[in-house]
Amino acid sequence: MAQRMDLNTILSLAQSALDMGQVQAACEFYEVGLAQYPNSAEIFEAYAEIMMHFVQDPDRARQMLQHAINVCPNEGHVKYLNMAQLVTGREALDCYRRSYEILINELGRARKKKQQKVIRRTIASVRCGAAELFLTDLCDEPEAEQECETNINDANFYCDDSVEVHQLRGSLRLSQQRNDEARDSLRRAVELTHSLGEEYQPTLNSKVELGKLLMQVDATDAFRFLLEVLQFDDSNAYVWFLLGESARLRKRYHDAARLLKHSRIRASAMSDSAEALGDIDKAIMVLVEEMGGTDAVMAIPNMDHPNPIALLEPEEDGDEDEKEAEWEPASDDDDNNDA
Secondary structure, eight states, rough: OOOOOOOOHHHHHHHHHHHHTOHHHHHHHHHHHHHHEEEEEEEEHHHHHHHHSOOHHHHHHHHHOOOOHOTTTSOOOOHHHHHHOOOOOOHHHHHHHHHHHHHHHHHHHHSSSHHHHHHHHHHHHHHHHHHHHHHTTTTTTTTTHHHHHHHHHHHHOOOOHHHHHHHHHHHHHHHOOOOHHHHHHHHHHHHHHHSSOOGGOOHEEEEEEEEHHHTTTTTHHHHHHHHHTTTTTTOOOOHHHHHHHHHHHHTOOHHHHHHHHHHHHHTTTTSOOHHHHHHHHHHHHHHHHHSSHHHHHHHHHHHHHHHHGGGOOOOSOOOOOHHHOOOOSGGGOOOOOOO
């Protein structure tokens, strides 16, 4: 009879295989682990993450997470967060609630300040997840606005320097048409992206969404921030598109035309580009109309320039809104005040 392998050894071997990009090998280690430890919440939870992020099998991931929850319902908050990504509505909300309860218990047991800080930041993220549900899946619930507000305030209590908290508050304020407050929250979120360490930075997609939200209240600030985001992935057609739209909102029509055309070229190279190209073409039509017709657009020089950023119109002094901005622009081409 084969000797049973230590559980931690199995988990370590599977993670090492995954780190080397050997997804199938990691799955095989977990299968061996489940054969030997059929009630291991750790294996079910780790295996589910592979199903979610690498195999793209949400049904199997959900089954594995449910097994982990059944085996160990009162310990380990991550499985509830993962499950929340695979379900909707009240079911997802309940997952966030269970994760929150476990984290509160962990916070009560934590003795080191560094550990407490990490847990508090995680609690804030969990509360933001619940708040976002009331802006999306549960937005038609009669108490949605108040529940969203409560969760955001709670998140801010546990961690007031979270980009996610201030970005989400800005999104809520936009939905409430409280644009000045939205601008303040979104600007604070941008400030935090400049001051926080790498481990606390939001994802690239989240930063793109932050720029998109900021466009609704301050196109100049949005343009400057999106220039920063572009530095992380200058092949991202959507960021080029948002830059073009921000330039149009600023009435920087030459910049907008070049940026939108460049975004279209980028989008055309994508494998699934139909929807993106449709959005870009609609934006170009709006730009043409605002400029007074196709002749005005055709007269713009250097429309085929490979780097539209190098041709950005110079900024001019005197814009009061620009004076309120509290960060330096990312590009040397955008380092003065706006007209």
